[in-house]
Amino acid sequence: MPKTSFLVVRPARMLLAALSMAVISGCATSYPSGSASQQQRYVLNDDSAKPILDESVNGFLDQTPAGGVISVANSPWGDNVEIVADESYLAASGRECRRLQVIGMSGEARRALVCKASSEEWVNQRVITQTAEGRL
Known part of the structure; x- marks a missing residue:
């Protein structure tokens, strides 16, 4: 046994x-190592985000406090819109982001999301989720 x-x-x-x-x-x-900026570029390279080419909008997003408003003739969200910026926050990707409220000529409001892609440029991100109250 x-x-x-x-x-x-x-x-x-x-x-x-x-x-x-x-x-x-x-x-x-x-695992591959690299600085946070290298990893951030990789995320952005695979991203469908569209750069915001208007220098005045980029400056507004950099400097305005929460609740700041700007009117623009041409924007990624349409012509003749008013943009209201929420407070900036640090996203899980490590990027600085801001939620926006975009108000068109007819008064309809919709949400947008922008994130900082470089020291001078913001990108328009696709909004993935939204609550019933219209907040991200």
Whole structure:
């Protein structure tokens, strides 16, 4: 009988040893390193965000406090709109972002989202989720 139990225990020990090696080798895996700005560029390169080319809108987004308003003749959200900026925040991507309320000539308001792509340029992000109250 001792021989039979030895045959059963040995494969179990071998399996346990193999699993332990797999777990340990997973801990030793190296991941690409790089600065936050390199990783940020990678995110933006794969992103469908559209740059905001209007210098006055970029300046407004950089400097205005929450509740600030600007009227623009041409924007990514249409012509002759009023833009109301919410407070900026740090997104999970590490970028500075701002929610916007865009009010058209007819008075209809819609939400927009912009994030900082570089030290001077903001990009118009696609809004993914929205609550029933119209807030992101």
